[in-house]
Amino acid sequence: PKTDAPEYRQLMIDKLRENNVEEFRSLFFELHPYDQAKFFLKLDQPDRMLLYQILSPEEMANVFENIRDDKNRYKSLLEEMHPAFAAKMMEYMYADDAADVLSELTKEKISSYLTIMDAQTAKSISELLDYEQFTAGSIMTTEFVxxxxxxxxxxxxxxxxxxxxxxxxxxxxxxxxxxxxxxxxxxxxxxxxxxxxxxxxxxxxxxxxxxxxxxxxxxxxxxxxxxxxxxxxxxxxxxxxxxxxxxxxxxxVLDEEASDDYSKLAAVSDVDSYDPN
Ligand code: ATP
Ligand code: MG
Missing domain, CATH: 3.10.580.10 (CBS-domain)
Incomplete structure (x- = not known):
């Protein structure tokens, strides 16, 4: 089947559940990382747990960098992973993306991950976390030439x-x-x-x-x-x-601001159409 066909997805799930690592991986890596992320997000938790066994932290980092549209899921996904696996994965992510993921967690949780990460990487990520929200510092990344x-x-x-x-x-x-x-x-x-x-x-x-x-x-x-x-x-x-x-x-950024403006607009029109009776 073609990679965007439902049968392709089902085939991947079958291989995953059969623990047919080789065939699963060859199907999975045929996909663009964005589509890998979409596949991942639609899995049930037991299947996701299987995936964490099959993919390396580095490969998982690639997937995770592509779930930016579903930031609300960062926290629960991170918490279902083995902490050492999650920390390694974030080490492999670009520092801005890793900071973005961590910013959804409590201060205590953040430092529990940072302490088990490579010191240099943890330092760049925590510096990014210190920048005020919505500033250039908070969205930049440190991997430049x-x-x-x-x-x-x-x-x-x-x-x-x-x-x-x-x-x-x-x-x-x-x-x-x-x-x-x-x-x-x-x-x-x-x-x-x-x-x-x-x-x-x-x-x-x-x-x-x-x-x-x-x-x-x-x-x-x-x-x-x-x-x-x-x-x-x-x-x-x-x-x-x-x-x-x-x-x-x-x-x-533009996406987020557009949806912010949109919800403000929606809130306003809710008030307008509010009928006390
Ligand atoms: P061109 O459009 O001139 O064919 P290009 O496609 O290789 O060049 P662009 O991305 O269009 O590159 O950038 C145009 C020029 O702007 C490049 O020569 C680059 O050196 C320069 N440039 C890139 N970033 C900056 C910056 N921050 N400030 C000033 N100049 C920059
Ligand atoms: Mg150009």
Missing amino acids: AINANYTVQSTMDLLRKEAPDAETIYYLYVIDEEKHLVGVLSLRDLIVHEDDTLIADIMKKKVYSVSVADDQEEVARKMKDYNFLALPVVDFQHRLVGIITVDDIID
Whole structure:
């Protein structure tokens, strides 16, 4: 059956229940992570428990990053997992997504997960959790590629080869100085059209548009839309590069704000149509 056919879904459930790991995995990984997430969300709890046995924390992280539309389920899903599995899974998620998941939990629960996570990862996640809601800092992620102006195209390519697997986007490369101040930017396209020995300083754009950690997320959305960037760098109060916000995060913001406005509207019309009799 085709991957979007109900029979395909049923086949996956059958393989899952038969504990036919190999065939289940080959069917499951045929799906785009968003569809993997949809499959996951529609499972009953006993089937989900089977899935946690079959998928690695890293694979589960990929699924979890795609259930953003169902934030209200984060908490219960996390709590049905083995805590060590859940913590590992969040280690593999992008820090902004992990922070988003954790923000649905109580302070005590959050720290119980953070303490069993890799210290470095736990630190970046908890810093993100400290930013005020609806600010750029609270929606940015810390997995970006930063280089120095004295790099060449070749040395940047070498670095990218190492860092690309973990970076949220490699489309823009940000240039920082020794104090981590944001001093330039170039796109992957800018990079690959130049000779290997070209200095980054000679090809980077020095006027860099950025947002501050404290800026409202709507301000970020507007800037991203006006300039048509796929990502924007986020700087702290000393103008040091501390994160990036990618366009997919902004789509989530706009979605949330649209539904907020919609519920306000709905609430108003409820009042209007209220009939005391
Ligand atoms: P183009 O549209 O010019 O063909 P592109 O498609 O490779 O370039 P875009 O995403 O359209 O890349 O970005 C256009 C240019 O903007 C790139 O050259 C990039 O270096 C630059 N740029 C990216 N981010 C920023 C930023 N935050 N501030 C200033 N310039 C930026
Ligand atoms: Mg372009």
